[in-house]
Amino acid sequence: MLTHQLHITNSLSRKKEKFESIVPGRVGMYVCGPTVYGHPHLGHARPYITFDVFYRYLTHLGYKVRYVRNITDVGHLENDADSGEDKIAKKARLEQLEPMEIVELYTQKFHEAMHLLNNLPVNIEPRASGHIIEQIEMIKSIIANGWAYESKGSVYFDVVNYSKTHDYGKLSGRVIDELIAGAGNERRELEGQAEKRNPADFALWKKAAPEHIMRWPSPWGDGFPGWHIECSAMSTKYLGETFDIHGGGMDLLFPHHESEVAQSKGACGKAPVRYWMHNNMITINGQKMGKSLGNFINLEEFFTGSHKLLEQAYSPMTIRFFILQAHYRSPVDFSNEGLKAAEKGLSRLMNAAQTLRRLTSGASSTSDIPSLQKACYEAMDDDLNTAITLSHLFECARIINSVHAGTETITAADLELLKNFFTEFVFSILGLKEESVGGGSDIDALLQMILKVRTDAKANKDFSTSDKIRDELAAIGFKIKDEKSGTSWTRE
């Protein structure tokens, strides 16, 4: 759909840029996936919801998208006393499980969470452990091009040499001299520093200590890949040497994404990505979310309410809605108040969607429906502004309710249009869904029968019976509403 002027903020330029895909009609998108060594938590929800919506929107616009999101199951080092030990290996030892058992368990947990959040499956979900060969080949290319060197069984990227002719630091806004100087006075003693020619160099391949469980043979001896190389190798394999979009959290800008750029340029001589997109972080009650503060909340704990900071359970759609109410480049603060407000707002939107299905048209329209549709598109085209999109959808909800209440009218043509785009935006693009809908035709038939008895009681002014039915239905989770057109029910 070339009529749309989709603009997105490119981290490379820090400006909104018009989006144009490399191959017309097709988009290649890579998003950094999770390291599967623990339960998926709130921090995971944001990037994957954000890029899921982007994926949905691009698809809606008519692009054929290949969405690649990796599973990191090797290579990350633990930055504590057990330095050098693979994160996954460490967890495995603690739980007496095989490393790949851990990987499998948490990969499944991750998939479950993504499913509950209504994130569509990605097209390719490559695992780092399944692409060791590709990573080794890429490292060999980088060495052959003179941008990396071997040192005691490990391979390091030669940042200083590379930066003489390349703009290392452009993406993340770093200045190489400052990195080298180590400006801070609280710099950590990093493992392996002695092997490096320069502190700014980063590992492409690490030699495995004898006790290291996850290891693979390589031209440089047994070891495991560095943190950054997997994304470079896998994105190149599935999307090509240069592709359209690379997404991830802002915390990955440096060093992860900066290093990816350097690795790809070092191997292929080309910039790997046209548009870098980064979502902002999540805080809880105004505080940074972090392990040290003990305010990391797993998604499962949100869904069940089983965390001491949570006053109640929050459904996956409540989480999704809350995240979409903020722009993806703004920090978002999770609080019980905010989540409760989101829960009610979402419910208002979902009720409107239901009401819309049984809306009837009139002779004229009191609202400008085509303009609202246009406004929704404009908001999405403006750097994926889901907050504004939602505000327009709430305006739609107001109109739907007003028409239903009889204070406004809508023509058949406008009603058709409204049904189409409201449904499209709410469900297909934003990926929201109704969570507590009916319980099948049997239950509906049963409810209709009970409600008929109640309606008869009301007609006979037997309000004690009608209220009793209402109360008892409420007690088992069915909420009913008396409307002009009859009585309707929903599940709590």
Add this chain to the structure above:
RNA sequence: GGUCCUGUGGCCGAGUGGCUAGGCAGAGCUCUGCAAAAGCUUGUACAGCGGUUCGAAUCCGCUCGGGACCUCCA
């Protein structure tokens, strides 16, 4: 210490040099047997101090908060 981002009404959260965000909560009214839902009305915010401007919450500077990253840490 460095780089970058950020500070909006009771709460969450958009946005723009002058004109309405939106949601939640609150108040009043309407509808209703009562509820619920819904509709209408209502709030006059933009951290502080200077500056630029006819005009700034929106641009600039400083101050004070908050945050991310600073080499293997989503």
